[in-house]
Amino acid sequence: MLLQFDRLGWWRWVLVGITGLTVVYLLMPILFIAALSFGASQWLIFPPPAWTTRWYGELFADPRWLESAWVSFVIACVVAVLSVVIGLAAAYGLVRGTFRGREALKAFFLTPMILPVVILAVALYALFLRVGLNGTTTGFVIAHLVVALPFAVLTITSALEGFDKAIEDAAILCGASPLEAVVRVTLPGIAHGLFSAAVFSFLASWDEVVLAIFMASPTLQTLPVKIWATLRQDLTPVIAAASTLLIGLTILLMLLVAVIRRGTRS
Amino acid sequence: MTEPYLEIDGIRREFGPVVAVEAVRLTIQRGEFMTFLGPSGSGKSTTLYILAGLDVPTAGDIRLEGRSLLSTPPQHRQIGMVFQRYTLFPHLTVAENVAFPLVVRRRPRAEIDAKVKAMLRLVRLEGFEDRKPAQMSGGQQQRVALARALVYDPPVLLMDEPLSALDKKLREEIQFEIRRIHQETGVTILYVTHDQEEALRLSDRIAVFSKGVIDQVGTGEELYAHPTTRFVAGFIGDSDFLTATVTAAEKGRADLKLGDDVIVRGVPIHGDPGRPGAKASLMLRPERIDVATAPSSAVDGDRAALPATVEDITFLGASIHLAARTAWGEAVAVRLPYGHPAAAGLARGQSIGLGFEPAAAHCFL
């Protein structure tokens, strides 16, 4: 009844109405930013008086935009790799280990995810000021790794839990050493989990604003820091251009994930 | 007596305070099909996992041709195993799955190809080489698992309830296949199941597990005809149990009193009754009970008879099931073959006599 669309009577039109409005709410900012990035109005007036690619030109003319994007990309890649490697080791230990305090440790690994980032940012800022890591790539990587690691641990843990240990046992009985069994059988078996962990870790780092604001220096800043700093001055359409490119990247990433998911399923 | 091939010598396994396996001893001959039969939690799977090397005994030893296996890690034991769940490597094709043991042994390509081909022929899955496990039925997956476990010519093949996830029809089909493969390869098989019919269908011998020990080992027929414990009697085949009092016992035979006044003489007894008057149970097989339409407690020749009434009659095609109750109120199930003359005139509430041969019954203490 209530869970069968065609048996809901007029209720279904209420539900469809709310959902439709929500879709508009969710899409509106994305669509308007994309449209306004091509608008000629300096003040982002809609509808724009004319269309232009001027803001994209300004974006690419300013080396600081590209530079900060490159910094973001490099940091996010390093973070994704480290996060998956450390996260895989930790998840394997947590899932297959038999030591005491395993549950508590698992909870500890997830805490950076639930704690307000601003607390971590301020705390790390204090530490990095003292040890001279502020404004360094290493500092960025460490800070982003702390927020990315819980995503990797969570994703890989659930992939490992979903992977029957008997398959690993079967590989060992087939003559594979325990390490060989993990490399040849378990890792390919949880490949989708490792891939998701890498994507989530990359995104966690790539999108990270709060930590980055504290870690940044005038000479080293990530793309979110550059956007933040620009935003604080004015709402220039250059940001709309940058945002539109970021949205495009997000869509590409979503498609990539969908394609790979489909590939691993068949 | 032939030289023992595989010896399980006093295996014990404790999980904290729980004793899962307690002093299991068994020898298995080369080429034998041995089944571990028992309810869940009886220690049969744990024993199998210890043989595989996936679990370690608290005490005891296992020997293959006189050599202890305990210090050999599982990957070097060369033992094949088929698991309860489908354990095919999901990212590999059928051919790659079967080839896996040879690949990790670094065998030459040509040998691998030839053996994989031969194995897939053995399990009748030619043409499935390039399928992924997810594209196959459960029965097919278990056949691939069987091929993978046999491809490196293991001396012993362990099977842990491999068919329990399959439906009945498919299960019977694969049981037949397993028997054929056992005959073709001559591999020694240790097979775990909780399904007595499956055990009877497949095995040369059956070891009945109960509460961490082996109650009895023997062929299916031996276990059925001569159970030595009440558990085995109840677990293999259908059985009726009646409470009895031992009035005399000598040389493994006992005289029993049932109800107030029925005396049955010369029943094989298992266990020491001590002095007369001990409580015991009399076990009868439902299909070995005869029905006389005249109630009688008289002992006619060497046959015993119990007075009873009919409570229900169920027609089941090949047989007719009779639910009867003895004069002193105990329920007895009787199975008569279709067409049995006594079945024709029976009605509910009718008084009957249940006849049986004391020598074919068993008394357990």
Added chain:
Amino acid sequence: MAGVTRQAAAIGGGTGLAPGRPRRLPAGPFALVVPGLLLLVVFFALPVLALLLRSVTEPEPGFANYAALIGSGTYLKIFFNTFLVSAVVTLVSLAIGFPVAWTLAILPQGVAAPIFGVLILSMWTNLLTRTYAWMVLLQRTGVINKSLIGLGLIDAPLPMVNNLTGVTIGMTYIMLPFVVLPLYGVIRRIDPAILQAAALCGASRFQALRLVLLPLVAPGMAAGALMVFVMSLGYFVTPALLGGTANMMLAELIAQFVQSLVNWGMGGAAALVLLVVTLALYALQLRLFGTAGLGGR
């Protein structure tokens, strides 16, 4: 073959070799956890503890920072703002999220899939991008004010940025997927036959909703609500950009203490307040719903 092996179980003599305690099987050892653990202890647990410690040591030992935090109307207003915005965001997210999740659960897959796409796209889009978009849309000359005036609903532009309205709209936008996705999972797991049974028992649609569907969804709603509330409490970026300096929230206050005022003691104290409230709410959630609500599964 069967005939040859017909024999009773041979009983081996002696007690056999006793290998002693079971050896540990090759399992993931503790060592694998150590690198991650070290990272989180050195760069997470210890720095946070150090920060909290500074709240009672700087500028001098004592609880003066906390007294200042509680004693000031300015700070109390910030606390109030934070809780108010979080509560409103939570309620609105639930009020929109439940019907949307419900609709998604019963729509045919082909129709639901693109809506999911929109949800995921909005969730994965850069946070600053989303916030920037709302700053643009909500400004005095923005699309929303222009449309409302164009429709004749209002005469003068509504102020929707640099106040809590803007913060609430922007935050709800961010939190909505966190309500819809888990609730969708909860509703999908309910057997539609249960609702049919309710109808056969004579329940009207409204009664079935109130007596069957809502109670079944309630634990999921409560878990989602707690998560959104806690996340909102500690949110920094969106309030800072959409709320302006006059409508500060707690996370911003912490940042300001440290960055602009270089007052580590007060920063630590405000951080402790936020931390304690957050952890208390998570403890409540764990108590009520187990670990299932913590993002996993």
